[in-house]
Amino acid sequence: MRIASFFLLLLISTAYGQVDDLFYANDGKISFRSESKQELINASSNEMQGIIDEKKKTFVFKVMIRTFKGFNSELQQEHFNEKFLESEKFPEATFLGKIIEDINFEKDGTFEIRAKGKLWIHGVEKERIIRSTVTISNGAINIQSHFTVALSDHNIKVPKVVHEKVSSEISVEISTQLKKKRNQFFKNYRKRQPIDWACFCNI
Amino acid sequence: MYNIDHDDNLSDDYCYAMVLLPDGRICVGTDEGINFVEFANGIKKVTSFGNSQGLPDDIVRSMVIDTQNRLWLGFQEKGICIFDYTKNQITFQPKDISNGQINSLLPAGDNLWVNTEENGILKYDKYGKCSTLLLENNVQTRAIDILTDLENSLWFAESIHLTRTTGDKITAFTSINNSKIGFIHCVLSDRKGGIWFCPDSQLGHMYQNESGKWEIEHFKIMDSKQPADIVTIYEDKYGFIWLGSLGEGVYRFNPLTGKTRSFNIKANIEESSILSITGDNDDIWIGGFNGVSKLHIDSDGYSDKAIITKDTLFDTKMMKDYVYSIFIDSKKRIWFGTDENGAYYLKDDQLINLPLNHNSVHSFAEDQNGKIWFSMPDVGLGYFVNSNINYFTAKDGLSDPSPVSLFAMKNGKLIVVHSNGFDILDPNTLQIIYHSSEENLADINCDLNSISQSEDSTIWIGSEKGLINYNPFSDLNIIEPALSFSGISVFSKNIEASRTKFTHDENNLRFEINGLWYSDPQRVNYTFFLKVIPTSGKTQKTEV
Structure with a gap:
């Protein structure tokens, strides 16, 4: 199955965009913070994947829900996966869309951009425009972003008993670097779940 | 395509x-x-x-x-x-x-x-x-x-x-900058656009800052340990605010300095419980539990120490009743609304009583045709024109038989405030637009002097629930509900609305219509008018 996905990616990349136009990330950092009356919860993952097509100004980022670590307790992590995010049923969170502003990816510099797209969390899609800082340096794209996610937007229900322990709005931070080293990306890609490339290429 | x-x-x-x-x-x-x-x-x-x-x-x-x-x-x-x-x-x-x-x-x-x-x-x-x-x-x-x-x-x-x-038609101010507003006895919109109001014994002032945001400030008026409620408020020609209290007499407040000057028994004002203050030029009229007093600002009107004297020529003993309201009309007649003796007006030093069957009169207003309207508890409204008195009551469409405040707006219409909202009455056509519980106006429980109009024509109403802002220009221009026609049936069988001919035995027609009036859907009444038009020969034409 994974081999089939891999070949599908190659096929789609060839059909819809030049692979040379793509920047890849395998080890992006994504962290979230829930600050409520009774508890502060922080968790993060270093396994966020992403691709940016510099010509088409499109992107896709994905993280597997189960890769989030750093909860206050094992039980909390278990609740996060099983009760709130239902990670068996909805294993990944994805953000897929386009960059609004024009950027010259060939030239070093820092830009404020808006990334507009569909954010899927918990199987529920929400259109978002997320402001990010993009720094181009030595052929790599560095992205820093901070945004919030309302649990209600993604039908994430918090049981009443822990209402005061979990904020209704979660603060999310992203820090990642994308490069044109696709060999490394594909090497790592084989180990992981496939992104919905077809959606990405059809934007 | x-x-x-x-x-x-x-x-x-x-x-x-x-x-x-x-x-x-x-x-x-x-x-x-x-x-x-x-x-x-x-x-x-x-x-x-x-x-x-x-x-x-x-x-x-x-x-x-x-x-x-x-x-x-x-x-x-x-x-x-x-x-x-x-x-x-x-x-x-x-x-x-x-x-x-x-x-x-x-x-x-x-x-x-x-x-x-x-x-x-x-x-x-x-x-x-x-x-x-x-x-x-x-x-x-x-x-x-x-x-x-x-x-x-x-x-x-x-x-x-x-x-x-209600959009910008009706806006309720219940708090500003976390300062709650409620239980307001009286309200005044001053000439600078500021709103003065009195919750209990305090004096509140609401004004818009440079960016248009409302700000609020409060002033302490009385030093007494058991301060009395302030129930009436008036701005004189010098921009000073007159306040009438229930038990502590009258105060003149300087908005520029925040200083207050008291007029009570010591200052030769017999009345300690005041229900109404109004004025004309340098004359100040004060009505209350002991009838009426007239003061005159003799000089230094802009000073906290203005020379103000009582007009002894005016015989307060002319009225020993409670005086709820004093109103000066466009002909400079002074109208007094009393508790048991109806209304009086003063013309050429003659006090004339209107025979109102011992009804109380709570407030007055003058419409653009010079008619003097007044409100009476348990009766409704009355209006005085050409020496005749006419009544306008709940039977005529008034939503409450006990109006509390009455005010003539600059657009020529009257606003009649009652405990659960207000009616907008066109004095020419006697048509009414209602604003009530569907617009969050239930139990507003206003007092007598709880209405004022600002320079920009918006109406301010002080209520138990806060300050209500009514914008007459944003009010509806229609007086009838929009009609939604959903179908016709003959003997319960739906037919095309365009059909105009029926056989003699198709004589059971049903029209399905809805009058859409979101402001107060329960008040929608339907009137049908069936008109039979005789035509030549054996047929008859019927119109609905």
Whole structure:
């Protein structure tokens, strides 16, 4: 199955965009913070994947829900996966869309951009425009972003008993670097779940 | 059918909004600016205009053409602007709304409603003033779209709600800067646009700062340990505020210095419990539990120590009744509303009593035809014209038999305040528009002097629930419900509405209609008029 996905990616990349136009990330950092009356919860993952097509100004980022670590307790992590995010049923969170502003990816510099797209969390899609800082340096794209996610937007229900322990709005931070080293990306890609490339290429 | 997309030079395929321009072109808002689409000889032509051409933001989420054919654009990050589509340039961007996401725009008369993502719903008026739509409990909206109906109510759609509000017709101020407002006995709109009001023994002042935001300040008037309620308020020609209390006499307050001067028994004012204060030029009339006093500002009116004397020529013993209200009409007649002896008016030093069957009179107003209207508990309204007294009661359509306050607005209509809302009465046609519980006005429980009109014509009503702002110009222009016709049936079988001929035995017709009146749906009454028109020969024509 994974081999089939891999070949599908190659096929789609060839059909819809030049692979040379793509920047890849395998080890992006994504962290979230829930600050409520009774508890502060922080968790993060270093396994966020992403691709940016510099010509088409499109992107896709994905993280597997189960890769989030750093909860206050094992039980909390278990609740996060099983009760709130239902990670068996909805294993990944994805953000897929386009960059609004024009950027010259060939030239070093820092830009404020808006990334507009569909954010899927918990199987529920929400259109978002997320402001990010993009720094181009030595052929790599560095992205820093901070945004919030309302649990209600993604039908994430918090049981009443822990209402005061979990904020209704979660603060999310992203820090990642994308490069044109696709060999490394594909090497790592084989180990992981496939992104919905077809959606990405059809934007 | 045409398809217009990126291949036709549309700047982006994600389209948010479009309008038909007066010149026949279509303007489309996208993620990459605006596009003008036109067709000539079956050929599509698209020209775009984006951030690189001077548009403040590429993402154009909303657009409308206003009554002056101006094109307003609403952006994702940069507020709103007017775009001149004949010259392809931005002609105006309001400073107050130059940031933030605009979800939708709605022109309504001279105003533009601006539905924002982060700052609620804003009203941008023809004077360039921007104000936020206040909602009950100061709830912040995040509406997807907004709409006004025939009654000028403002509807907004959120992800899980559809809400109807009174828009800018009726706004309740229940708190400002976390300072709660409620249980107001009297209210005054001063000549500078400030609103003075008295909750219990305090004096509150509400005013708009430079950015149009309401601010509030409070003043302590009485030093006594058990301060009395202030129930009446009046601004004299020098800008000083007169306050009448229940038990502690009269005060003259200087808004510039915050100093208060007391007039009580020691100052030769017999009345300690005051119910009404009014004035004309340097004369100040005071009514209360012990009849009426007349004061005169002799000199130094702008000073805290103005020389004010009591007019001893005026015989207070003429009236020993409670005097609820004093009113000066356009002919300079002084009207007095009493507890048990109806109304009096003073003309050429003669006190004339109106025979009102010992009814109490609580307030007066004069309409634009010179009719003097007055309110009476348990009766309704009366009006005095050409020495005749006429009554206007609940039978005539008044919603409450015990009106509390009565006021003649600058638009010629009367506002009649009662415990559960207010009626707007046209004194010429005697038609009424009701504002009541459906507009959050249940149990407002206003007092006698709880109404005032500001220079800009808005009405301020002090109530138990806070300060209510009523904008007469935003009120509905219709007096009948919109009729929704849903069908006709003959013997319960639906038929085409266009059918006009029926056989002799098709004589059971059913009309399904709904009168839509969102402001007060329970008050809708239906009247049917069946008219039989004889025609030649054996047939008869019937009209409904």
